[in-house]
Amino acid sequence: MTRRNVAATPPSASGVGREPGLLWFAAPSLLWYLAFTVGPLFAMFYIAFLDWKGIASAPKWAGLSNFARMVSDPRVGNAIINTVIHLGATLPVMMILSFMLGYFLNLKLPGHRILRVVMFIPALISVSALGMLFVAVLGPVGLVNGILGAFGHPGSAWLANSSTAMPALIAITIWAGAGFNGVLFSARLSAIDPDIFAAADLDGAGHWQKMWKVALPIAIDYFGVLTMLQFLWTLFGSAGLILILTEGGPGSATETLSWLVFRFGYSDSRVGYSQALGILLFVIGIVGLLTIRRMLRARY
Amino acid sequence: MAEATGTIDRQATAFRSSAQAMPSPFTPGIIVAYLAVVGYALLLVLPLYWLFVSSFKPSIEILSQPFVPTFTSGVQNLVEVWNRLSMGSAMLNSIYITSCSVVVTLLIAVPAAYGLARAGGPIAAIMERIYALGFLIPGFAALIPTLLLAIKLGLFNDREFMILYLPASAQPLAVILLTQFMRTVPRELEESARIDGASNLRILWSIYVPLVRPGIATIAILNFIGFWNEYIYSLVIVGANAQRRTLQVALPTLQGNQGITDYALVCAGTLISVLPVFLIYIVLNRRMEEALVQGAVKG
Numbered sequence: 001m002t003r004r005n006v007a008a009t010p011p012s013a014s015g016v017g018r019e020p021g022l023l024w025f026a027a028p029s030l031l032w033y034l035a036f037t038v039g040p041l042f043a044m045f046y047i048a049f050l051d052w053k054g055i056a057s058a059p060k061w062a063g064l065s066n067f068a069r070m071v072s073d074p075r076v077g078n079a080i081i082n083t084v085i086h087l088g089a090t091l092p093v094m095m096i097l098s099f100m101l102g103y104f105l106n107l108k109l110p111g112h113r114i115l116r117v118v119m120f121i122p123a124l125i126s127v128s129a130l131g132m133l134f135v136a137v138l139g140p141v142g143l144v145n146g147i148l149g150a151f152g153h154p155g156s157a158w159l160a161n162s163s164t165a166m167p168a169l170i171a172i173t174i175w176a177g178a179g180f181n182g183v184l185f186s187a188r189l190s191a192i193d194p195d196i197f198a199a200a201d202l203d204g205a206g207h208w209q210k211m212w213k214v215a216l217p218i219a220i221d222y223f224g225v226l227t228m229l230q231f232l233w234t235l236f237g238s239a240g241l242i243l244i245l246t247e248g249g250p251g252s253a254t255e256t257l258s259w260l261v262f263r264f265g266y267s268d269s270r271v272g273y274s275q276a277l278g279i280l281l282f283v284i285g286i287v288g289l290l291t292i293r294r295m296l297r298a299r300y
Numbered sequence: 301m302a303e304a305t306g307t308i309d310r311q312a313t314a315f316r317s318s319a320q321a322m323p324s325p326f327t328p329g330i331i332v333a334y335l336a337v338v339g340y341a342l343l344l345v346l347p348l349y350w351l352f353v354s355s356f357k358p359s360i361e362i363l364s365q366p367f368v369p370t371f372t373s374g375v376q377n378l379v380e381v382w383n384r385l386s387m388g389s390a391m392l393n394s395i396y397i398t399s400c401s402v403v404v405t406l407l408i409a410v411p412a413a414y415g416l417a418r419a420g421g422p423i424a425a426i427m428e429r430i431y432a433l434g435f436l437i438p439g440f441a442a443l444i445p446t447l448l449l450a451i452k453l454g455l456f457n458d459r460e461f462m463i464l465y466l467p468a469s470a471q472p473l474a475v476i477l478l479t480q481f482m483r484t485v486p487r488e489l490e491e492s493a494r495i496d497g498a499s500n501l502r503i504l505w506s507i508y509v510p511l512v513r514p515g516i517a518t519i520a521i522l523n524f525i526g527f528w529n530e531y532i533y534s535l536v537i538v539g540a541n542a543q544r545r546t547l548q549v550a551l552p553t554l555q556g557n558q559g560i561t562d563y564a565l566v567c568a569g570t571l572i573s574v575l576p577v578f579l580i581y582i583v584l585n586r587r588m589e590e591a592l593v594q595g596a597v598k599g
Contacts, residue, residue, distance in 0.1 A: 022500060023423055025415030029408040029471050033434065040445035041437060047445060055451060059538035059553070101340070104333050109325060118341045121348065123592055124577045126529030128548040129570050133351055135555055136566045141359065143350045156425060167399035169531055179344060180592075187593045207329055212459030229596070240532045244552045258440060265444035274444055282441060289436070 049277040054269030060225075066276035075252065076260065076277065081258045082166065083235065083284075084139045089226045090234055095227050098178045102185025103211045114185070119179030127237075130246030134172050135159070159246050162253040169245065169254055173234060179225055189215055224296030228289050233287055257281050317405055348492050354567040362563055377568035381554070384565070387572060390550040396526040396544060398536075401466040405523050406516060408467065413478030414504045417485075428431045428479065434472030443536060451536050457539050465537070468526050473595055474519045481515035482508060521584065521591040525577060547573050 024210035070076050102118070105112055122130070137143040138158040145155030158164045192215065200210050216223065224298060239258040242248060248255040255263075261281060265274030326334075353369040354362045355377055361370055384390065416424050446465060447456070455461035489511075490503050497504075509516070531548045538544055539554060551573050557562050581588055 020421055020423070022415040022419040023427070025500070025504075026412035026424075027429060029412035029475055030406055030430070032464075032468045033471040034445070036449070036465050037434065037442065038439065038541055040354070040442035043445040043448070044442060047448070055448070100333075101337060102442075104337055107330075107525075109330070109334065112432070114342055115337060116589070118344055120589060120592070121344055124525065124549050124581055125574055127531045128551050129529075130557065132551055132566055132570045132573075133347060134561045136351065136354070136562065136570070137347050138562055139561065140350075141363040141563055143347060146363050149363065168430075173432065175343070179340070180596075184593055184596050207327070220454070222551070226596075232436070232438045238438040239440060243532070245556070258493050262440075264534070264588050266447075271444060271448075275478055278441065278444070285438070285441075 037124055044278050044282075047272055048279050050272040052271040054271065058274065059110075062272060066273045070272065070280065075255065076257075076280075078252050079257045079260045082252075083238075084255065084256070085174070086170060086238060086256055087168060087231065087234055087288075090173045091227065091231060094174050094178050094181065094230060095223070097174075098181035099185050099216065099223060099230075101182030101216055102187075103177065103207075105182060105186035106189040107207075116183055117227045119183050121179070122176040125176070127240040128244060130172070130176055131241055131249065134168070135189055135245060138168055151298045159188040160250055162250045165246050165250060165253045169242065172241065173238075174246070177230060177233075181230065184226060185219070185222070190221050192218055220296055224293055226293050227296060231288050231292060232285060235288065236281065257284070301520050351567050351570060352563060355571045357564065359562060362567075373564070377564045378572065381565045382568040382572065385550045385553065385569060387545060387547065387550060387569070388544055390547045391576075393459060393538075393544060394528060395402045396460045397466070397538075398524060400463045401470075401527045402520055402523050404463060405467040405470045406520065409471060409474035409478055409519065410509065410516065411501075411504060412471075412475050413482050414500075414508055416475065416479045417482035428476065431472045431475050437517065439469055440532065443532065446533065447536050457541065457544065459538055459544055461537055462530075462534060465533060466523075466530065470519075470526070473522070477519060477594065478512060478515050481512040485511050500576040516596055517587065518591040521588055523594040524580075525588075525592075528577060 031115040031244040046067055049058075049062060049064070051065070072138065076216070078143065105116060105119070125133070135142075139145075140155070140157045148155045156164060158168045196214060197210055200214050205213070236258050238256045241264040242254055242259045243262065246254045248259050257277060258281060261274050261278045263274075264270045264277065268274075304392075316435075350366060353367070355357075356369070356371045356375070357377075358373050361368075361372060416428055450456045450458075450461045453461070455464070472580060484510055490507050493503050493507060529548060530546075534546045535549045538546065538549065540549055551569050554566050554569050
């Protein structure tokens with residue numbers, strides 16, 4: 001939404017009342033932002049070419065050796081596969097569910113206010129609280145096993161079992177994101193002219209058709225923007241959740257690329273190598289963004 | 301902006317009443333959808349309800365009667381986890397970092413937005429483009445280089461580095477959103493002040509700031525939630541030292557000491573950590589939702 005507004009109000013190009021001197025007001029903010037956010041990002045592209053065995057030791061120039069090692073590292077290959085599984089299972093399910101949820105909320109049926117409040121709750125919870133909540137919910141004596149126990153099922157240590165750890169991570173990611181995205185979709189859909197839906201009603205369209213044939217094409221750009229943001233958040237943000245839930249385990253069942261960047265750079269003190277992986281993550285991010293934008297572009 | 305939403309609301313109301321003129325909105329399809337949405341809502345609420353009731357019972361009851369609000373152990377779990385994690389000082393650290401960071405964010409973003417909104421010209425457009433690119437930089441990407449920067453500055457393990465870093469990470473959204481608000485202020489308002497010889501700073505403070513207060517509130521709320529909930533930078537840069545760590549860093553240390561996790565304590569600790577944001581949500585409900593929806597582009 002913000003983006004649309006930016007496009008709608010171009011900087012006063014007409015030149016009426018322009019005061020270039022006022023640009024100095026932006027200097028502290030811009031310098032601050034460049035120094036602490038953009039600067040470190042650029043530094044990544046230098047550090048990736050260093051052999052740096054930890055914060056305390058002196059770095060040596062390593063050329064492309066970090067990248068060469070990356071290509072043949074089976075742990076990286078495994079992390080790429082896990083990242084693809086995590087994204088592939090999370091994104092389509094979450095975006096389709098939340099679009100349907102947004103359409104539903106926008107019908108403003110009785111009770112929609114309270115539903116909206118509930119959908120918002122996960123957006124208020126920090127990664128560490130989310131992680132600890134599910135450590136407890138999925139733990140050996142947690143909520144899920146308590147419910148299963150009532151039906152005489154022995155239950156399982158969901159996060160410590162290599163066949164259920166990744167599905168659990170996927171489920172938690174969807175749990176935490178679908179409701180909030182649904183509320184965002186509902187805000188976008190409420191800006192659609194009701195006459196358009198009324199016309200579809202006259203043509204005898206049901207909700208299912210209105211949802212996919214009317215609402216989706218109109219809001220496809222917004223669908224694309226939210227998908228891109230969710231993609232970035234899932235791709236880069238999985239490290240925090242994994243750190244609390246599984247630390248990449250059991251074995252390497254939940255090692256994603258973002259987790260390896262954190263693990264190598266922070267715990268294992270392989271700083272240069274970790275940043276080479278960081279560049280790989282960054283490239284995947286850009287390729288993914290461009291792909292999503294191509295797929296979800298307005299076609300009218 | 302508020303006016304536009306008002307129109308949309310009215311149109312939506314008109315649409316709704318015309319829909320109600322038809323037989324009933326509850327077709328079989330809608331009933332199925334309603335049940336599915338309520339099911340999902342229960343899936344969201346259930347773990348939190350369980351977390352709440354589990355915080356007030358001994359571990360043994362958590363498994364045997366998960367949903368019964370027994371309140372057997374009173375506030376014992378809460379007191380124990382509070383002491384074991386030194387949550388008092390963790391809470392103070394979180395308050396210190398969050399409030400200073402919100403203040404710094406606004407102190408640099410408000411003048412920047414005023415400058416960009418009023419200066420115009422190609423340089424302002426380029427600057428705005430640079431901020432917009434910031435939306436696409438996920439916070440996590442530069443974690444390790446930022447850690448190195450903290451070490452270089454001699455601020456490793458210091459809370460103060462977070463007060464430098466967090467406002468920087470918040471600038472793109474804050475500046476762009478506030479610039480939009482500033483553009484809606486009519487130029488005529490400041491002309492008489494200018495004739496009276498008021499300085500730019502004076503005009504910003506006494507004309508613009510009062511008029512863009514909703515935008516400032518939005519940014520303050522968004523950043524309060526974001527800064528309060530920040531985890532991985534706080535962990536890596538400030539560290540887990542019990543005197544300096546934030547609430548979010550303290551909480552996960554409950555897990556797996558010698559492989560044993562006391563779930564009653566986990567529930568109690570998590571409850572304490574989410575309580576501040578939830579309490580504020582109860583008070584600021586509508587405003588907070590609007591803020592989160594407006595700021596969603598930042599993700």
